[in-house]
Amino acid sequence: MRVAIAGAGGIAFAAAAFVSENGHAPILWSPSGQRTAELAAGQALTATGAVSGTYRPKVASSASELVSGADAVLIALPAYGHRTVMDAIAPHVTGEQVVIISSHASFGALYLSKKLAELGTKAPIVAWGTTVTTGRQKSGTEVHVSTVRSKVDMATLPLSASERGLAMCRALFGDRFNEKDDLLAIALSNLNPQNHMGIALCNLTRMERGETWGQHQNVTTAVGRLFEALDEERLNIAHSFDLSVRTVREHYHFSYGVPMGPVGEMAQVLAERGGGPMGPTTLDTRYVTEDAPFGLLPTVLLGKLTNTPATLHEAGLNVFSALYGRDFRKENNLLPELGLENLSKSELQRLAREGWTGAT
Known part of the structure; x- marks a missing residue:
């Protein structure tokens, strides 16, 4: 084809x-x-x-x-x-x-x-x-x-x-x-925004200095805990919509074939195998410039829509904006055309099933 x-x-x-x-x-x-x-x-x-x-x-x-x-x-x-x-x-x-x-x-x-x-x-x-x-x-x-x-x-x-x-x-x-x-x-299944936030935020100086560093080996025990705390916010929002989505532990298990356990431990198993992805070597990385406005922000808005606050996601969005000296909220050019913040929960659920043609 x-x-x-x-x-x-x-x-x-x-x-x-x-x-x-x-x-x-x-x-x-x-x-x-x-x-x-x-x-x-x-x-x-x-x-x-x-x-x-x-x-x-x-x-x-x-x-x-x-x-x-x-x-x-x-x-x-x-x-x-x-x-x-x-x-x-x-x-x-x-x-x-x-x-x-x-x-x-x-x-x-x-x-x-x-x-x-x-x-x-x-x-x-x-x-x-x-x-x-x-x-x-x-x-x-x-x-x-x-x-x-x-x-x-x-x-x-x-x-x-x-x-x-x-x-x-x-x-x-x-x-x-x-x-x-x-x-x-x-x-609510896309784990990149939350995972990339944890990786970038906790290794920002490595990125800024242009260091060479392994991604898996720097998802340490503490960084893994941040991953799982972010994951809990995402899972709570999914639960409010009666949706079943993969956990971050399941993501590591099914994507990389490592035994289930705390994220920090799973990442270290991958690090020991070697050959994993290298971390960003510049602040100009999609881990932030893409995932902050187009990943963290939608999760924050969904949290507000369902009265299930994504506090850590919003904190990450604000911290990245401060670190970069730019307002990442204003860089999303898709959401303003949809008016997501003005939709009711039921209206958004209908759109997510039928698309725009089926909406009234």
């Missing part, structure tokens, strides 16, 4: 390598064109690690070229680029295609649902709780894939298209998907 991949960073490159390995035909598009310049010039994409090989994905020069003739459209770039990409691809998406968001953040699926509804297009939108692969882009033609996750939570908007959404995900990425109740469950 033809797989349109919007993005040209580590996740997009890893996805292109993965679907190529599975016999599909990816085409990449970068809004700026800068990160795909070498591939567009004819150089091959080299992947190492959990996916290994040399591949030749096509490169699109426009959103129209990217989407035209694709069976699926994969949005694979940081959340601060989602609105730009969604606005660009929406006029070209058809009801015959499936759009996949890897990974979902800040109710981006609702934003895209609203855009498509305005255009009269009914296409399934699949939201993943996390990415299938983890890794780092090494250059304009190289990506190192650290992990291919064995389980990924997903939901399709609207729920009536769930069978179609699941079938497409399995066809492209294998039998690794766990269907959740609805989009709200996915919004």
Whole structure:
């Protein structure tokens, strides 16, 4: 199948390598064109690690070229680029295609649902709780894939298209998907914001100094306790919606195959295995610039909507804003278009199941 991949960073490159390995035909598009310049010039994409090989994905020069003739459209770039990409691809998406968001953040699926509804297009939108692969882009033609996750939570908007959404995900990425109740469950299944907050906040000076440091080994006992305290806030919000979501311990267990236990201990098992991801070496990292406005903020708003305060999440958002000298609350360009803070709990639940077309 033809797989349109919007993005040209580590996740997009890893996805292109993965679907190529599975016999599909990816085409990449970068809004700026800068990160795909070498591939567009004819150089091959080299992947190492959990996916290994040399591949030749096509490169699109426009959103129209990217989407035209694709069976699926994969949005694979940081959340601060989602609105730009969604606005660009929406006029070209058809009801015959499936759009996949890897990974979902800040109710981006609702934003895209609203855009498509305005255009009269009914296409399934699949939201993943996390990415299938983890890794780092090494250059304009190289990506190192650290992990291919064995389980990924997903939901399709609207729920009536769930069978179609699941079938497409399995066809492209294998039998690794766990269907959740609805989009709200996915919004509350994304552990990246809380985990990245713990990692970045507790290792900020390492990042600022540009040190080389292992991520797992620095999720110490104390940092692990912070992970679990943040996790409790997220789980309490999910419980208020009568939703079942994976715990942070289950995330470590199913994603990395380590025995269940306190997060600090599980991380140290991974550290002893070696080969894990390295921590950020700059303050300009998506662990903060993406996850603070597009991850922590939505959780804070959901906590207020359900009278289940996410105190630690909000504290992290405020502390990061102080450390960076910028207001991360104002950097989310998706939520203002949705008016999440003005919705009732039941209205949000309906939207999370039916999408914008089904809302009244």
